[in-house]
Amino acid sequence: MTLLDEIQTKLEDAHNQVQEVTAELRTFADLKRSLQATDEGVRAAAEGLESLSKSLKNGSDAIDRVATTLCLTSTPMGQNRRFS
Numbered sequence: 001m002t003l004l005d006e007i008q009t010k011l012e013d014a015h016n017q018v019q020e021v022t023a024e025l026r027t028f029a030d031l032k033r034s035l036q037a038t039d040e041g042v043r044a045a046a047e048g049l050e051s052l053s054k055s056l057k058n059g060s061d062a063i064d065r066v067a068t069t070l071c072l073t074s075t076p077m078g079q080n081r082r083f084s
Helices: 003-074
Strands: none
Touching: none
16 A cells, blocks of 8 residues: 555545534534524423413402402391401
């Protein structure tokens, strides 16, 4: 094997290694994008749950006020009791 053949073989090996590393880097970049998208989705879901929780709390408070009002208006005077 001549020196030129050895150099050619080493260049081909180096080229193959660079291609493998490049492919792995692309895979990591795709994975990173996927994780970022998942993170954004989880954050959006968390914000949605927080908003839902606030709405449910407001609805619960409103139902409690209505129940208290109904209780107060449906009992005879002097027997008012609070609903809790």
